[in-house]
Amino acid sequence: MTQETVAATSDAVLDREETMSRDELEALQLSRLQHTVAYAYDRVPLYKRKFDDAGIHPTDLRELADLGKFPFTTKEDLRLEYPFGMFAVPQHEVARIHASSGTTGRATVVGYTKKDLADWAKLVARSLRASGVRPGMKVHNAYGYGLFTGGLGAHAGAEALGCTVIPISGGQTERQITLIQDFKPDAILATPTYLLTIADAMVKQGIDPASTSLKYAVLGAEPWTEEMRHELEVTMNIKACDIYGLSEVMGPGVAGEAVETQDGSHIWEDHFRPEIVDAFDPSKVLGDGEHGELVFTSLTKEALPIIRYRTKDLTRLLPGTARPAHRRMGRITGRSDDMIILRGVNLFPSQIEEIALRIPELSPHFQLELTRPAGQRMDQLTVKIERRESVTVEGAASAAKVLQQQIKIHVGSSCAVDIVEPGSLERSNGKLRRIYDMRPKA
Incomplete structure (x- = not known):
């Protein structure tokens, strides 16, 4: 770890939930999980049907392991309930709506209450802070704005952290380069392949990508490898960390990587309960360290609670390091639908x-x-x-x-x-x- 990295991490003020013991965290998870499954059963007709068909009731959830008895939620469920059938609150309580592109079928629609948006911003801020971003830094946000959750989710989190946000969005690569040179941001938020595009375009313009003001990159929205991290860090003289999320679960900020360890994203388990299931036989819940499909249950969402959502992302759960109570995700090796x-x-x-x-x-x-x-x-x-x-x-x-x-x-x-x-x-x-x-x- 460089002296600069030590300095970037030593002044971080962590949320109380980041410093809990594992026992404290799991007690919080159980309480929130019991509330969430009952809340979803009472307010979302799909969940009442699914639970009843499976012969399971929210009162059957007495310990965390009981979650494995409950049915999964899939992207197809969200498509069948299009547009607002998954919402657990009346329309006037929905503060914002996001949706997928719908390029492979009917779009999946997600909603947020004001509390959901505040929680989301807090978790993105937590993720950015873990990755080395600090209050007062200028943050160049090259995630796409609009119905895609990346742009607005990252923007709100950076503002919540106390950063100055440059909301450039995706595309317009030459303009991106001009603003990076002129505004001198400290950090950039983008997909790894788009940051690579920016670096290549700089070289073509005769600009050394390692000579910019950028120190940190927080990258997500697509799988990337350690080899890609090395390529970007060497080319741009930055520290590059992962941020993970998906719209059906929240958006970016479900998990974030710590700059001092760079060993996988810590899942913010005070808000999400992760599981790994066998990708070919999802009825089998796998233990930590075993490779399979990542499944998430939300613990605090109001507008769209999600129970055992099959992400199709393939990874494994590992013990926490920089945030010991919060388990880490191994690198996403792919998606089952990209296989x-x-x-x-x-x-x-x-x-x-x-x-x-x-x-x-x-x-x-x-x-x-x-x-x-x-x-x-x-x-x-x-x-x-x-x-x-x-x-x-x-x-x-x-x-x-x-x-x-x-x-x-x-x-x-x-x-x-x-x-x-x-x-x-x-x-x-x-x-x-x-x-x-x-x-x-x-």
């Missing part, structure tokens, strides 16, 4: 990123194309990846063979590798699309 099954092998984009960024000749910019050549029954995966500017075509061809071999060794499936020119692949303006499924539709 590619290639010739019987499960593969995630983050695995390709992890392998590619260990090969110096290759850049972090890649796409995965799935095809099924005419007359063939087997799918073909092609990794399209840019070589770095300083690497020759011949050097990149050798790196392509290494990437092919490493994917075969570490993932267990063969693929093609197509090295493309620097700057030729689509850049992120927010969340980046990695997978292009070009197989014929059935």
